[in-house]
Amino acid sequence: MKIGNLNISTPIFLAPMAGVTDYPFRVLCKEQGASVVYSEFVSAHGIIRENAKTWQMIEFTDFERPIGIQIFGDSPEVMSKAAQMVVDKFSPDILDINYGCPVPKVTKRGAGSAALRDLCLMDDITAAVVESVPKVPVTVKMRAGWDSNSIVIPEVGPRLEKLGVKAIALHPRTTKQSYAGEADWALIKELKKSTSIPVIGNGDIKTPDDVMRMFEATNCDGVMAGRSALGNPWFFKQANALYHGKTPPPSPSxxxxxxxxxxxxxxxxxxxxxxxxxxxxxxxxxxxxxxxxxxxxxxxxxxxxxxxxxxxxxxxxxx
Ligand SMILES: Cc1cc2nc3c(=O)[nH]c(=O)nc-3n(C[C@H](O)[C@H](O)[C@H](O)COP(=O)(O)O)c2cc1C
Structure with missing residues (x-):
């Protein structure tokens, strides 16, 4: 799998998780075979204000590469400036835009998954970010829509591709659903059919076997796991073994x-x-x-x- 010019040999990703995917957790998951790790989501406003705590959330080490830094915000200007500052100061391998956060504190301000209700805003933010960091692949992580009456898959696939996005990670629940119900993997399959950029499937990967099930069921290019890695970073070692046709090692004692x-x-x-x-x-x-x-x-x-x-x-x- 390729994201822009970045080669990813075992496309099993650690999902960004606020309050979890800091350096200590990322480094353990990386050691265990997570091919790409992400920062927690970072506020674009905090970045451009040069807030010390915000900057600290972005710091990473070369061992973690390839790494994606995920940013969120409500304004194309602020998002593009923040993206540029992140790239200039930290040189991440991927700059990821969060269009998935369902938390009202974030969406009320028009950030995170609020963009799913306003695809013109999504276009504007995406275009501004892509333009501001021409040397770094910009990816998007999103939900399927605001609610079950406004699913934006597959419409957004070709739209984001045309704007220069290099991969889309989809958690196929709606904002309104939060974590209720099941992730609808059929939407990952639909997104994959609609676009030629890589699609990373996410949602309800509970076991290493689920990784293989998702590849088969959706034809996605990569699989991203979040909650299954909590207290369980060796998940990646087991999933990688399966991916390469080997017997997964047993869970640790x-x-x-x-x-x-x-x-x-x-x-x-x-x-x-x-x-x-x-x-x-x-x-x-x-x-x-x-x-x-x-x-x-x-x-x-x-x-x-x-x-x-x-x-x-x-x-x-x-x-
Ligand atoms: C504690 C926690 C924090 C999260 N924070 C973020 C975040 O900062 N950015 C993001 O895009 N998704 C975030 N998510 C969503 C996950 O990346 C992922 O999409 C979701 O958990 C579904 O995948 P899973 O079923 O493998 O956990 C978070 C999820 C959890 C559980």
Whole structure:
């Protein structure tokens, strides 16, 4: 699969996830074989204001390449300026536009999936961003429409292609649906038929087998997984093995999972500092420490533990 000039040999992507896909998580998924990783979505307004926290969300290391930085915003001018600033300062491999966020705080301002209600705005933002970063492939991640009466697939496929977009990732739920119901993979297939740029299917990939099922059912060029990687970065190793016709390695034992969790925690503290890193890690503990007898008390203790020392001793006590 190619996105612009970027060659992707195993097209299994880590989905952008706000509050999750920071450096520590991306690096673990990358190690485990995620071919392309994305930043969390980053506000274009925050970027052009040079907000320090916003800039920190964009920082990445060469190990993570190829990486996409995802931006969101409501105005073509602000989005194009932000895209240019990101490319000038960080040189990501992909600049991704978010047309999928269903959160009212974002859509009320006309950003994220609000563009699905106004395809002229989508055209204007997309054209402005593509024009502002001619050397970097611009991709789009979107939902299927605002609600079930206004599905924009397949109409947007040729439209975005004509504007110079180099790939589309589709999470085929509507904004109104949020996460309810099922992702409608038939829409991924429809989008793929409508355009010659690569289509990355997303939504409800729960197991490595689902990756292969999605390739077969939709004819998509790449598959993007989000929630299945939470507390489970080795998902990518297993999915990659299947993709290459090999037997997937077994899931790690509890003790191996704890080792993973510790490394994740170490990265968190190095990247974010002890206080913030510890706080941000709590939800990950909830995701790692599950699926074995007696997990629940450990999970509860980890989520409430006040500091690194107490977290380390809880992790030590898991046998
Ligand atoms: C915690 C969380 C945060 C998310 N943040 C983003 C985001 O910043 N940008 C984006 O495009 N999608 C975001 N998403 C949506 C995912 O990228 C993905 O489209 C969705 O979870 C469906 O894929 P899945 O079924 O594999 O999880 C987020 C999802 C979750 C669960």
């Amino acid at each position: 509890i003790l191996e999972k704890i080792l993973f969790c510790r490394r994740h925690f170490d990265h968190m503290i190095k990247w974010h500092g002890e206080r913030i890193g510890t706080n941000l890690m709590r939800k990950h503990f909830g995701w790692y420490i599950r699926g074995f007898d007696g997990a629940s008390p450990y999970r509860k203790a980890l989520v409430c533990a006040p500091d690194k020392k107490s977290i380390d001793s809880i992790l030590d006590s898991i046998q």
